[in-house]
Amino acid sequence: MSHPYDNSEDYNDLSENRVVQIPTEFAGERLDAALAKLFPMYSRSRLQQWIKDGHVLLNGEPALGKQKVYGDEQILLDAPPPPELTAFTAEEIYFPVVYEDEHLLVIDKPAGLVVHPAAGNWSGTLLNGLLHYCPSQAQLPRAGIVHRLDKDTSGLMVVAKTQLAQTDLVRQLQARTVKRHYRAVADGLVRQSGTIDAAIGRDPRNRLKMAVLSFGGKPAITHVEVIERLQHHSLVECRLETGRTHQIRVHMQKAGHPLAGDPLYGNPRHAMSDAAREAVNLLGRQALHAFRLALVHPATGETMQWKSRLPADMRALLTVLRSEMHGKALPLDDDDFDDEDDGDWEIIYTREE
Known part of the structure; x- marks a missing residue:
């Protein structure tokens, strides 16, 4: 049975790690701005939150949204699926x-x-x-x-x-x-x-x-x-x-x-x-x-x-x-x-x- 919220390609994207190379033409831009161009399917606010939560690594190190990029850096985006996609899970909750x-x-x-x-x-x-x-x-x-x-x-x-x-x-x-x-x-x-x-x-x-x-x-x-x-x-x-x-x-x-x-x-x-x-x-x-x-x-x-x-x-x-x-x-x-x-x-x- 399909998940009631499973109707977008974003879920498939988010279920896998994403590894990309920063193009040299992005040199001098903020990391969050560069990510917004590399991953246009995600909102900038969502990308900024993932950076803050440690789901973005820059050359293997935790990144800051405001830091500058110079080109050729490796980005690892390891983002969790949106919470609405994992909402329908069993939990032991009391109700009479x-x-x-x-x-x-x-x-x-x-x-x-x-x-x-x-x-x-x-x-x-x-x-x-x-x-x-x-x-x-x-x-x-x-x-x-x-x-x-x-x-x-x-x-x-x-x-x-x-x-x-x-x-x-x-x-x-x-x-x-x-x-x-x-x-x-x-x-x-x-x-x-x-x-x-x-x-x-x-x-x-x-x-x-x-x-x-x-x-x-x-x-x-x-x-x-x-x-x-x-x-x-x-x-x-x-x-x-x-x-x-x-x-x-x-x-x-x-x-x-x-x-x-x-x-x-x-x-x-x-x-x-x-x-x-x-x-x-x-x-x-x-x-x-x-x-x-x-x-x-x-x-x-x-x-x-x-x-x-x-x-x-x-x-x-x-x-x-x-x-x-x-x-x-x-x-x-x-x-x-x-x-x-x-x-x-x-x-x-x-x-x-």
Whole structure:
């Protein structure tokens, strides 16, 4: 099976040592400039980094990018392959398995675990762990991953173990029949339950973020139910119809209730007590957990559902917030799951036309 990133001649070049002679007409030029001419398939910044990392030898000695060449020197370029070409390797990475059969795998992703290799995280991801846990996953696109959670969002994910299961799960996601419920701690007192219907796209002012857009965004719908109002925060349940990047975090920010501890969309100036602020800071991530997942089994047609308790860090945060609310220390406790049906919804935010 071909590697998902193996589509360029650069990989073949990088898998071998390259030995060249500096032409005499390059005399007086900087080494990095000469290399840029000798290896035009690579960017100058990449060549400079390879020089810095010791992958370029000049007459057998480590080179400096700014040093001059005089012609006839021997260059040895011993560069590693780009990290994206070695990303799909098996690594022993822990993730709790909630359910498994020959067709699918349901995991409870810990906070801090990246789902898929990408720039800045080419290793140590859930995908790498899946390839170690079940090597046959290498035969499936994205190792059977059909949806994602943000790095610092914890909770339930389903992974396909066969091509037929992957195709069926993708279709269910596209048809919006997979039910994904989240519990979140939001800033402020959310006044009422309702639905946020607001298109999401890349933030034009900060390409690292997503934003609600008046034009050009993709449709995004989040149902929000208030579970508990605390002194300066609310425990809410968010139910996704669509699965846009950072959807809950962006929608809650737009509704004026960003998630507690969210480093990208949160409000660090949100008014709260010193004890609450310390607890939010100790959380160190957005207070968001995918606690319920329901879908139709791709092989049996049976509707299946899994639930995951809130992780210890979110339970600890809620304990502090509840103790503050009631004016006394409370024991660390789990939250009851609400098994009621969706009920009636009121539109509280609509997409701008």
